Amino acid sequence: MLNFLMYSIVVAYIVWNIVTFVLYGVDKHKAKNNVWRVSEKDLLICAFAMGAIGAGIARFAFRHKTLKTKFNMLIPTALVVNFFALFFLFERVGWPFDVIWLVIIFIGVGSMRDFRNILRNLFRT
Secondary structure: OOOHHHHHHHHHHHHHHHHHHHHHHHHHHHHHOOOOOOHHHHHHHEEEEHHHHHHHHHHHHHOOOOOOOHHHHHHHHHHHHHHHHHHHHHHOOOOOOOOHHHHHHHHOOOHHHHHHHHHHHHOOO
């Protein structure tokens, strides 16, 4: 039963990130065609609701919201929140999961590039 719960969590997480990715793509398509758009608030809520990887990948895949300071600050923050939420959840469920694997997964998607840009801008002279 525990294995089913753990894998269900992983599948739900992957599906939600795909949904978030598609939502950013739909918003970019609508922006190009000057029609009704998804609000920035909804895009950020999806990222903070465990969709930060999908949002981070979509921003660069679609070149969408990459110049917005709000998104450059909040998507990496959502990524960190997602990381700690997953870590806490996996620890509670009892999955023998090394922290290093979560770090590898999160760094592997390339969203950490946002953190480097933020740090570079903070310490620019």
